[in-house]
Amino acid sequence: MAIVDESIIQQCRQDADAVSSTHDLDQIKSKYLGSKSAIRESLKHLATLDSARRKDASILVNSIKKSLGEIIFSRRAALLQEQTDRALADQGVDTTKDAAHWHIGALHPLTLTLNALKRSLQHMGFTIAFGPEAETFYYNFTALNTPRYHPAVTAQDTLYIDDDQLLRSHTSCVQIRMLEQQQPPLRIFSPGRVFRADTPDATHSPCFMQCEGLVIDHQANLSDLVSTLRCLLENFFGRSLKMRFRPSYFPFTEPSLECDIWFKDKWLEVLGCGMVHPNVLENLGIDTHKYQGYAFGLGIDRLTMLRYQIDDIRALYEGDQAFLQQEAQE
CATH class of the missing domain: 1.10.287 (Helix Hairpins)
Structure with missing residues (x-):
């Protein structure tokens, strides 16, 4: 064959x-x-x-x-x-017609901001931590050197579920939970949603996002805090920044500072920070002669508005696809 x-x-x-x-x-x-x-x-x-x-x-x-x-x-x-x-x-389907235009999805501006902060903080040795949004009075206030009779309890316009349960007004309570679980030294940051009894307007929202950082170590000091924040903010904005720190007051830090940056020919407040108050550490059984720390908290919404030149915070939560698509392309 x-x-x-x-x-x-x-x-x-x-x-x-x-x-x-x-x-x-x-x-x-x-x-x-x-x-x-x-x-x-x-x-x-x-x-x-x-x-x-x-x-x-x-x-x-x-x-x-x-x-x-x-x-x-x-x-x-x-x-x-x-x-x-x-x-x-x-079935009467014309297969020669052009298909419908598909809009490709994109990350939300808040997510883009959070991802940028996460990258910088993780490069600096911070680990991410999360906690519940519905908190107890103890974790939201008492453990942070803010007893029930303290004026700051009223000043924060907290949304209460009952006498002891509330929607957290900051993510600092995550830091307390982590210190209960892990002995220092530690470097953590805790991003997430927080809630205040605010009337919505261009700069206020009853729900917004925060990112707080905490460092507890043998020799943590204000100089380290300033260097950390400068590195974080300059990485985020992608340029050298003119910064200043002003004395302020927070129940859970002492001394307390507020950080401003020179932005479009004026000073803008971007975050609060300070050395962790000894009472906070002592209440958790941490030897303040051996350890000290610093903390900082910044608004993810505010940084997003500055980065993308958004004038109204409500635009971040209204779900306007045209707006979100525009910001994603910039």
Whole structure:
């Protein structure tokens, strides 16, 4: 028996193009690739050839077999597509019309800001920590050196669920939970949603996002705090910044500071910070002669508004797709 030659490829292509159904195509496949096909007989015949001829003949037969398989596969795909087009045409679907324009999704500006902060803080050795949004009075206030009678309890306009349960007014409570679970030294940051009883306007929202950082170590000091914040903010804005720190007051830090940056020809407050108050550490059983720390908290919404030049905080929460798509492209 002679080995098949490449002329069989053209014969197979002509036969495949002539059929109009997958059932008929199966007959063509059986004819050219089935158990009684010339290809099968040629493969069996290879064993009778001497080694010198067998190698070249084997390459030829397998190449032809591959080509025949590709012809059958391509024709089957074309027949199936024709069947689909006919079915759609019967339903009145015009497959020649342009498809609807698809809008590719994008990350929300708040997510982009949070991701940028996360990258910088993680590069500086901070680990991320999370906590519940519904908190107890103890974690939100008492453990942070703010007893129930303290004026700051009222000043924060907290949203209470009952006498002891509330929606957290900051993410500092996550720091207390982490200090209960992990002994210092530690470097953590805790991003998340916080809640205040604010009336929505261009600069206020009852729900917004914060990111707070905490470092507890043997020699943590204000100089480290300032350097950390400068690195964080300059990485975020992508340029050198003119910064200043002003004395302030927070119950859980002493001394307390507020950080401003020079932005568009004026000073803008961007975050609060300070050295962790000894009372906070002592209440958690941490030796204040051995450890000290610093903390900082910044508004993710505010940084987002500065970075993307957004004038109204409500735009971040209204779900306007045109607005969000525009910000994602910048």
